[in-house]
């Protein structure tokens with residue numbers, strides 16, 4: 001197994017991409033901390049799924065925009081498992097708003113969760129990783145961090161920030177034997193995207209028309225790269241970004257958005 005006896009903390013692991021990564025890690029032999037902010041029942045059922053795979057797991061509630069909660073989550077991880085080998089910064093929210101009318105408080109909240117939260121969780125976990133001689137950090141950014149999508153100013157800015165934060169920390173923490181890399185999922189069928197489709201903010205046909213591989217991503221599509229970046233196989237890789245999007249970025253643009261909004 002590729003993560004035998006490693007301890008992994010996955011933020012936002014109560015469903016979607018975080019859950020899929022947690023289960024992929026458990027299948028490769030890792031023990032898990034399943035973080036969530038609100039969805040205690042969902043987090044508990046992921047803990048059960050991990051245990052059914054023969055690994056240990058606990059659920060830990062912590063909002064990644066709350067510094068004290070992050071410290072408590074890290075402490076709970078170390079108390080339960082003695083170490084943190086892998087941190088996956090996955091927790092996130094979808095924020096869509098016309099930039100002209102977006103409340104500054106909504107901008108700040110988005111940046112707090114999606115960018116400052118990644119930094120704060122990384123810093124806190126890195127202090128433990130340094131004590132134990134190293135570790136792996138896997139950030140979940142987005143294709144929205146690599147291109148400009150209308151009405152997603154805060155989300156796109158935060159996700160772009162994560163990509164460059166990855167480069168900085170990859171270079172800076174190499175001396176501590178900590179690797180930092182990022183996965184950029186494309187449009188993936190989770191509650192987040194389902195809600196945006198239900199609200200008419202995305203149109204599934206438009207999305208499929210922009211994805212060469214002709215389907216939305218599945219949360220499980222992120223598991224392979226996440227395992228690779230957490231395992232010894234990626235020991236000479238740091239500061240990098242892997243895009244998993246069915247070809248969207250190499251092709252895509254929001255053609256239908258322009259059609260709908262042009263006078």
Ligand code: NAP
Nearest residue numbers: 012014016017036037038039063064091092142187188190
């Ligand atoms: P999701 O199904 O909505 O799941 C989001 C997870 O994050 C949940 O476990 C949620 O738990 C947790 N969460 C939300 N706010 C939190 C906070 N402040 N503190 C701690 N946990 C929090 O979303 P997803 O689609 O799997 O997205 C996961 C990550 O992938 C996000 O960073 C997202 O931006 C990124 N991403 C998604 C897509 C996509 O198409 N789905 C594409 C690119 C990137 P609670 O319910 O307990 O809050």
